Amino acid sequence: MDFGDDVMDGGSDAQRRKKRYHRHTPRQIQQLEAMFKECPHPDENQRMQLSRELGLEPRQIKFWFQNRRTQMKAQHERQDNCFLRAENDKIRCENIAMREALRSVICPTCGGPPVADDYFDEQKLRMENARLKEELDRVSSLTSKYLGRPITQLPPAQAALSMSSLDLSVGGLGSPSLDLDLLSGGSSGYPPFHLPMSVSEMERPMMAEMATRAMDELIRMAQAGEHLWVKAGGREVLNVDTYDSVFAKPGAASFRGPDVHVEGSRDSGLVFMSAVGLVDMFMDSSKWTEFFPAIVSKARTVDVLVNGMAGRSESLVLMYEELHVMSPVVPTREFCFLRYCRQIERGLWAIADISVDLQQHDARFGAPPSRSCRLPSGCLIADMADGSSKVTWVEHMEIEDRVPIHLLYRDLILSGAALGAHRWLAALQRACERCACLVPAGMPHRDIAVAGVTPEGKRSMMKLSQRMVSSFCASLSASQLHRWTTLSGPSDVGVRVTVHRSTDPGQPSGVVLSAATSIWLPVPCDRVFAFVRDEHRRSQWDVLSHGNPVQEVSRIPNGSHPGNCISLLRGLNASQNSMLILQESCTDGTGSLVVYAPIDIPAANVVMSGEDPSAIPLLPSGFTILPDGRPGAPSSSSAGGPLVGSPAAAGSLVTVAFQILVSSLPSSRLNAESVATVNSLISTTVEQIKAALNCASH
Structure with a gap:
């Protein structure tokens, strides 16, 4: 099928219907676009000159410019409508903010509600919103129809009012105040990204x-x-x-x-x-x-x-x-x-x-x-x-x-x-x-035998772990709608935090605090990966294990590399007997991931029996490990490896991230103690990793 501009030549309707699309060459399109920028309305002489230069009929030139002007007009109208929608959203937010403020107004004399409180009832506010919307639509129509495009020349819309319920003053963290927005996705005050819902026929x-x-x-x-x-x-x-x-x-x-x-x-x-x-x-x-x-x-x-x-x-x-x-x-x-x-x-x-x-x-x-x-x-x-x-x-x-x-x-x-x-x-x-690995004949079977684990249980465990990894990766996004606030902790590692209200059935319901920091280590990526995924050395960095060892009770390989696997870990002290740790580790030549989340024994039994794990709540934490990209530095160490700190040593970029359920009540407020706790948790984890890898001075 050919795509291009529809060339409307003379003839009957049947001939027009049979007429195939004409595809212009890139050179023709380039010259037509260049001419359009200089003169969107070429006269007959200009069209004849283009016809001779490009080998096209004058009628083709004429219709191309007509179509191009129509496309440009449609684009301008879409931009105008986008701006007007943003203005409408701004007015709506201001209206809601005023309503919330008026609900808490009290009379300074008697301490009761104001006399004219009935004026601001919800029905009248709805009527006012409807009137504003009609006015906005009328102005939009007049603008696009009669006045050209002056509305896009107005100053850009200010960010919508933040309706966050979270206002926090953090003492002792190097910042006088910390404003974290609990609206969808993080602390950004920007309106959502409005993508086009469809592409026009033109x-x-x-x-x-x-x-x-x-x-x-x-x-x-x-x-x-x-x-x-x-x-x-x-x-x-x-x-x-x-x-x-x-x-x-x-x-x-x-x-x-x-x-x-x-x-x-x-x-x-x-x-x-x-x-x-x-x-x-x-x-x-x-x-x-x-x-x-x-x-x-x-x-x-x-x-x-x-x-x-x-x-x-x-x-x-x-x-x-x-x-x-x-x-x-x-x-x-x-x-x-x-x-x-x-x-x-x-x-x-x-x-x-x-x-x-x-x-x-x-x-x-x-x-x-x-x-x-x-x-x-x-x-x-x-x-x-x-x-x-x-x-x-x-x-x-x-x-x-x-x-x-x-x-x-x-x-x-x-x-x-x-x-x-x-x-x-x-x-x-x-x-x-x-x-x-989900196909029996796909990969070698190296599972550690666990009583009662069936092929369905393996599939269920891999499905749960995949959701855990996807959730962890998404939590580290640094988009415009998922913004991070920087703290300065006692070890000055630059901890960044963000919060959101979790309503996803795959996460605990409530207020979730995410915290992360990125550091450079003068250690090859494969060495860092081997250290953080080794259950025998986990107590050297896992602050929450309190120095107690853990034991791997189940392993499912999910790749040819021995480090690519899903594990169930169990703490060996009495206080940890009711909880297990689901962990997935994966690596290749470009980087590594180690992601884990606590799950209780009933949830583990659900997974092992092959039932649907989609309702099991997970709050994953973990590590990302990437090569530092320095010229000439190898991506992995050889036997023994270069000396740590030497110019030839390969370095790693390590991100440490935790997610903590601050409160199970979605309407609760974050307090300074929670932020200080997670700040200390990450700082201590980083210090212990550096000490264990003999690079504490870096």
């Missing part, structure tokens, strides 16, 4: 054309040789100058700006899953998040533009995602992008991604549009004879750094390793190995 041909060009470019990049890709630190990195020349982007570097850097990488490897299974995962936003919890903090399908054969070949969807590095000091990257699936030939598939412009997102903050975008990226997937697939992954982004990158993560981010192709592919291989 935009669909343009987006389809964009996706088609992205697919062609992806295939060329995936199959290109050494002229486009160079080896750097054992990885294939994009040669940006060659890319600009090969893909006809002269002077592209001059438009990027000093605060924009390019991340381009490629990697390939075998994945233990069929090509069709991988395609289904890519096209489903829920599975996409489930497979990559350590990279994708949030994703959803905005609109299905084309539903191809069985939802696969020739499918085109508009998706939104947030990518993170699982540290409170690294902001998430947000993209709205097109994902296009095509079956190139039997057993060979391609998935192409390309960003679409969402200027309304930046207008929410009164900031200029971000130049961060996902350039043509994706992967080629080839079926292999043994049921596995060969995946060639290409990542290509232009990232605008609006805020300075935290010193700890600067090398990792600027090298492109944080979200590079090798990290995506390693995470995919690990996730597919985990899925294969």
Whole structure:
């Protein structure tokens, strides 16, 4: 199927219906766009000149400009409507705030309610809100119809009033006050991110054309040789100058700006899953998040533009995602992008991604549009004879750094390793190995025998652990709607906290306090991973174990690496006999995770018997371990390893995170004692890890 501009030539209605779409070439579109920026209404002479230069009929030129002006007008109207909705939300919040304030008004003379209190009853407030909404809709209609676009030139809307019930003064923590918002997702005062609910009919041909060009470019990049890709630190990195020349982007570097850097990488490897299974995962936003919890903090399908054969070949969807590095000091990257699936030939598939412009997102903050975008990226997937697939992954982004990158993560981010192709592919291989463990013939059986554990019990335990890991990874997001407040504790490790009200059936109900800190250790990643997952050494860092040992009572392998497993741990002292610890550890060449959560014995029995574990509440804590990305530093130690602190020693970026149920009452307030407790807990844990790894002075 061809996508493009519909060329309306003369003739009967039947001829018009049979007329196929005409697809303009990229060069034609580029010159038409350039002319549109200079003159949106070209006269007849200008259209004739363009016709001769581009080899198009004057009527095609005329209709292209008409369609382009219509698209631009629709875009402007959407921006106006977005602003007006934000204004409406602001008025509604102010109205609610006034109502709450008036409920607590008292007469200074008698201490009773004011005489005119009946004036502010709920029914009258509803009527006032309805009147305001009608007025706002009327102004919106007049603006878009008669007055052009003056409303978007008004000052940007202020942040909505924070209706937090949490006001806390923390003494002795280095901060005079700590304001934490318990509204959805964290302490941000920004209104929610309003994504478009669907794509208009006028935009669909343009987006389809964009996706088609992205697919062609992806295939060329995936199959290109050494002229486009160079080896750097054992990885294939994009040669940006060659890319600009090969893909006809002269002077592209001059438009990027000093605060924009390019991340381009490629990697390939075998994945233990069929090509069709991988395609289904890519096209489903829920599975996409489930497979990559350590990279994708949030994703959803905005609109299905084309539903191809069985939802696969020739499918085109508009998706939104947030990518993170699982540290409170690294902001998430947000993209709205097109994902296009095509079956190139039997057993060979391609998935192409390309960003679409969402200027309304930046207008929410009164900031200029971000130049961060996902350039043509994706992967080629080839079926292999043994049921596995060969995946060639290409990542290509232009990232605008609006805020300075935290010193700890600067090398990792600027090298492109944080979200590079090798990290995506390693995470995919690990996730597919985990899925294969659910199949009896998939992986070697190395379970430690436990009485009464059935295959159904194993599946239930893996399902519960997967939910635990996904919840832990999501809790470390540093998005605009999940913001962290920094404390300064006695060890000055920079503890960051955030709170939310939990109503999820998979979490304890009430107020949950999340706290985390990120540190650098002059120790290789594999050594840190082996230390924190070793049950025999857990008492050296686990403050809550009070120095008592723990015992592994069950283990389920979920990968080829011996460190990839799910364990049930039991404390050996009498006070811990009623609780177990569910722990999952996983590692690959790009990083490691150790996540754990306490569960009681009745819940463990439910899991072991194979029942549905979705109602078991979990509050996970744990560690993320990433290489520091320093040039020339190996990612793992050899036998004995380099001396700690030497220039050649590989370093690790370790994030320590805890979640604590402050109160089981959703309406309760957080107190200073809870914050001080979790601050001390993380500080002590960090100090003990450093001491155990002989790097306390760093």
